[in-house]
Amino acid sequence: MIDIQLKTTSLSIPDCEAFVETDAAGGAVVFIGTVRNKTQSKAVIRLEFEAYAPMAIREMRKIAERATTEFAVLRIAIHHRTGVLGIGEVPVVIAVSAAHRGAAFAACQFCIDTLKETVPIWKREFFEDGDTWVAAHP
Amino acid sequence: MIDIQLKTTSLSIPDCEAFVETDAAGGAVVFIGTVRNKTQSKAVIRLEFEAYAPMAIREMRKIAERATTEFAVLRIAIHHRTGVLGIGEVPVVIAVSAAHRGAAFAACQFCIDTLKETVPIWKREFFEDGDTWVAAHP
Amino acid sequence: MNLKILTFGIARDIVGGSTFSFTVARGTTVAQLKQTLLDRYPTFGNLSSLLIAVNEEYGDDDTIIEENDDIALIPPVSGG
Amino acid sequence: MNLKILTFGIARDIVGGSTFSFTVARGTTVAQLKQTLLDRYPTFGNLSSLLIAVNEEYGDDDTIIEENDDIALIPPVSGG
Numbered sequence: 427m428i429d430i431q432l433k434t435t436s437l438s439i440p441d442c443e444a445f446v447e448t449d450a451a452g453g454a455v456v457f458i459g460t461v462r463n464k465t466q467s468k469a470v471i472r473l474e475f476e477a478y479a480p481m482a483i484r485e486m487r488k489i490a491e492r493a494t495t496e497f498a499v500l501r502i503a504i505h506h507r508t509g510v511l512g513i514g515e516v517p518v519v520i521a522v523s524a525a526h527r528g529a530a531f532a533a534c535q536f537c538i539d540t541l542k543e544t545v546p547i548w549k550r551e552f553f554e555d556g557d558t559w560v561a562a563h564p
Numbered sequence: 565m566i567d568i569q570l571k572t573t574s575l576s577i578p579d580c581e582a583f584v585e586t587d588a589a590g591g592a593v594v595f596i597g598t599v600r601n602k603t604q605s606k607a608v609i610r611l612e613f614e615a616y617a618p619m620a621i622r623e624m625r626k627i628a629e630r631a632t633t634e635f636a637v638l639r640i641a642i643h644h645r646t647g648v649l650g651i652g653e654v655p656v657v658i659a660v661s662a663a664h665r666g667a668a669f670a671a672c673q674f675c676i677d678t679l680k681e682t683v684p685i686w687k688r689e690f691f692e693d694g695d696t697w698v699a700a701h702p
Numbered sequence: 703m704n705l706k707i708l709t710f711g712i713a714r715d716i717v718g719g720s721t722f723s724f725t726v727a728r729g730t731t732v733a734q735l736k737q738t739l740l741d742r743y744p745t746f747g748n749l750s751s752l753l754i755a756v757n758e759e760y761g762d763d764d765t766i767i768e769e770n771d772d773i774a775l776i777p778p779v780s781g782g
Numbered sequence: 783m784n785l786k787i788l789t790f791g792i793a794r795d796i797v798g799g800s801t802f803s804f805t806v807a808r809g810t811t812v813a814q815l816k817q818t819l820l821d822r823y824p825t826f827g828n829l830s831s832l833l834i835a836v837n838e839e840y841g842d843d844d845t846i847i848e849e850n851d852d853i854a855l856i857p858p859v860s861g862g
Contacts, residue, residue: 561750
């Protein structure tokens, strides 16, 4: 079972955890992304995330489906947020349950690694003296 | 910063997540152990955990300290519960925050793997027709 | 044929709008569209990558673009 | 000297109590204590492992046990 959400409001970590709960699970692994206060030692004030929403949802679903095929997992929730986020706020939550913890760790890491590579979402970092689209340039 | 708790009452996943929150973190990885409804295809009714409490706390702290030394992590919370737990209940929560997610994943997995090897806590599984101390015999 | 192209992130800044119209010959492939865009907006050449989405899927170089396809410019993604 | 030994899990079931008294010679090491316990309770030999904790730390085989040390029998652990 897969739950994909792209939201403009705060993500609920407990909702993701509740979705992956099942009696067959021996455990769940949850990744909680948070906005860090600096990038390469430069102070960050806030971030802005934008998404190509329909495609972002499709790509997140593909990742969860691939993780379900490749790892022995039970349920996966991937929630991503867009809009302006301050330091400490949560742009992404990924929860994965499995009968055995090794699969849950591997699948959760696969999901976040792949999300960062393929999902059409863009992050703009704002500093005291300007802003930049993350990863845009070599 | 390290938070170790051995409790006889329900664990709070949000408490563990809140403990590891810090502005320097780019993310947190949380492992939530849950009581599975079966073991090697045999239906489990409930589990009972007991601990050599003072030593269990020392050993959990050692694991967290070693993880802090070996991985670039910021904060670690390890909470373990004892007593009777039903299916779906949570015997253990481990939360780890880090500037970079790879370290958080590696450290969280290290903590749960090592906890299962070294911390003096014992799990008794109850079935319809009897019970067994997990891992006691080869 | 006339395409209406969506832009995101730095691609929107380069083009100067979240959508723009672009005329290409029938039978144009994704690779040809990308080259035409690079000729028109040389700044795209400075990006780490530029992909073209066709109907909400990443297009292959030889994907042929049809009229009314949903086309979007995908500069390097940075979600998570 | 007389030791008061804590037991847990299956070790408690084998000994039949959560503590028991056990008399050993002064200078007894962890390895010697373990052997003496195996002689007295042969069922310990069926376990995957049996470790001895001395003052809330795992004792090495050659750790010498002192009077008043906190001694505990640690059968295979299964937390988490």
